[in-house]
Amino acid sequence: MFNYITKSIIPIIVLAIITYGMFKGRKVYEWFIEGAKDGLKVCLNIFPYLLAMIVAVNIFREANLLEMLNNFISPIGGLIGLPKEVIPLVLIKPLSGSGAIGILTDILKTYGADTSIGLIASVIMGTTETIFYTITVYFGAVKIKKIRHTLWAALFAEITAIIAAIFMVNLLFF
Template structure:
């Protein structure tokens, strides 16, 4: 039953929503076109922030700055029991989901998905957020310049998530 529902829910909604709009005398096509125009303008607004973020991530990885920062953090990560292989993932995740996914995939290929490091990487990837990416995209889309406490709150949440992943992965696995 669930399989049938999951296969048909999207096509039904695609037909049902415009049909409901027609019943309510809404100009469905015109509103759709207006929404598409607005979407294009949002893309144009946030594109520079996206490009800047992707370039910065590429520079960090290619220059070796990420590895250098990982070595600098090694005394702290050793004290909390965090394997050195996870440091690049913890550093890149607030910046880029796809960059972090690439690092997590490398960790899984090297250590295996069922290893302690693989499980920590999975938990870390799933419980942290692409904080800077989200702030750049969403705040850039609406034109907010002063982020106030958003950055600090987001980074604090990421740090708590990373520490929790290390602690609970060691506890349960």
């Protein structure tokens, strides 16, 4: 029964909104069409920024820059207790959520979900954000060009989340 309700919740909400609008005498269909047009305009405005971000991530991945950067950063990560195996996740997560999911999946398959590496990677995945993707999409949609304060604040929050993840996993589990 619960499974049926969870699968039906969105159609129920849509039906409730349409019914409410009809009883109030509103033009529900015309408002829907107007919203759909606005949504398409937003998609068209965002598309160039998304395409640029996708191309940049693919170039980064295909040129093996991730492995070179991992070897360079691993001594620094060791200072804060960040395992070398988790560094690719830390590097990709600000760029691509789907790429980060792929790396997390590989980490969990290789090292297990209950290991220090698996737990740290899982907490980092849940507490960090796809910074560059988010800035690209949202700032590009409203045509904001100066992002420097947002970027620095987001990077600081990302680093704080990574350090907190390492600390909390080590404190609570090991």
